[in-house]
Amino acid sequence: xxxxxxxGAQLIDGNKxxxxxGAVVGGVAxxxxxxxxxxxxxxxxQQPSAFDQAARARMESLTEISNLINYFSQKQPQYxxxxxxxxRIPFLQKGVGKQRIVWGIILCSIGGLLGLNIVxxxxxxxxxxxxxxxxxxxxxxxxxxxxxxxxxxxxxxVAVKKNSNELERxxxxxAELADELTVHYNNxxxxxxxxxxxxxxxxxxxxxxxxxxRAYTINEAINILFNDARRSMKQLxxxxxxxASRQAARGATSAAVFSAASFFIR
Numbered sequence: 001x002x003x004x005x006x007x008g009a010q011l012i013d014g015n016k017x018x019x020x021x022g023a024v025v026g027g028v029a030x031x032x033x034x035x036x037x038x039x040x041x042x043x044x045x046q047q048p049s050a051f052d053q054a055a056r057a058r059m060e061s062l063t064e065i066s067n068l069i070n071y072f073s074q075k076q077p078q079y080x081x082x083x084x085x086x087x088r089i090p091f092l093q094k095g096v097g098k099q100r101i102v103w104g105i106i107l108c109s110i111g112g113l114l115g116l117n118i119v120x121x122x123x124x125x126x127x128x129x130x131x132x133x134x135x136x137x138x139x140x141x142x143x144x145x146x147x148x149x150x151x152x153x154x155x156x157x158v159a160v161k162k163n164s165n166e167l168e169r170x171x172x173x174x175a176e177l178a179d180e181l182t183v184h185y186n187n188x189x190x191x192x193x194x195x196x197x198x199x200x201x202x203x204x205x206x207x208x209x210x211x212x213x214r215a216y217t218i219n220e221a222i223n224i225l226f227n228d229a230r231r232s233m234k235q236l237x238x239x240x241x242x243x244a245s246r247q248a249a250r251g252a253t254s255a256a257v258f259s260a261a262s263f264f265i266r
Contacts, residue, residue: 058216064192065207065218073200075184078177082258083199085174092167100156107149114142181258192218195258 009020
């Protein structure tokens with residue numbers, strides 16, 4: 001299809017003149033109709049909305065928490081035993097109460113005074129039937145006070161020894177578990193949470209907070225845990241510092257602190 005070079009009208013095949021303007025076609029080359037240029041549009045890059053960013057952060061946090069739960073659940077029995085040791089140690093460190101030793105001393109003292117009375121009566125040479133009966137009664141009362149007093153003193157001594165042995169076993173076991181959990185913690189590689197939050201029970205609570213929409217990141221969920229536990233961060237840090245110093249005193253300086261469950265798990 002050809003067009004007139006003068007007016008651009010469509011030419012009829014075989015005509016020597018343009019039917020529109022009368023221009024001679026003759027040897028003038030017909031000009032093909034220009035092809036209109038196609039306009040291209042560059043795609044507009046849309047910035048993700050705040051909602052999309054929050055949703056993505058929430059999904060990434062849930063994925064990371066799921067990986068942590070799967071990994072640290074392998075040591076759940078060790079975490080439970082570790083927390084048990086940490087609950088028992090402060091109780092054992094208080095030692096055995098002094099009630100038994102106080103009552104033991106009191107009873108033995110009373111029995112001793114009665115015994116001195118018997119000695120004084122016998123040394124005075126009183127041998128009447130009344131005196132012998134009184135001495136016998138006093139001797140019986142003396143034994144009634146002395147024997148329980150001695151029993152209280154002996155049982156307290158045994159209890160102190162037993163408490164000391166149990167405390168030593170608890171401290172030793174705590175250090176062993178801390179070393180074992182530290183190795184497991186380090187083998188994970190880069191861990192987004194501190195060792196004190198790796199108890200699977202705590203991790204599950206963090207996951208529940210994120211799933212419920214109360215938090216989008218793990219750090220936000222941990223802060224909510226503090227509020228839910230109704231314990232101040234100062235109290236928790238004091239407890240963890242005390243435990244760390246206890247481990248350091250036993251030479252377990254490489255062991256991390258893993259006990260925070262009592263603050264977050266009820």
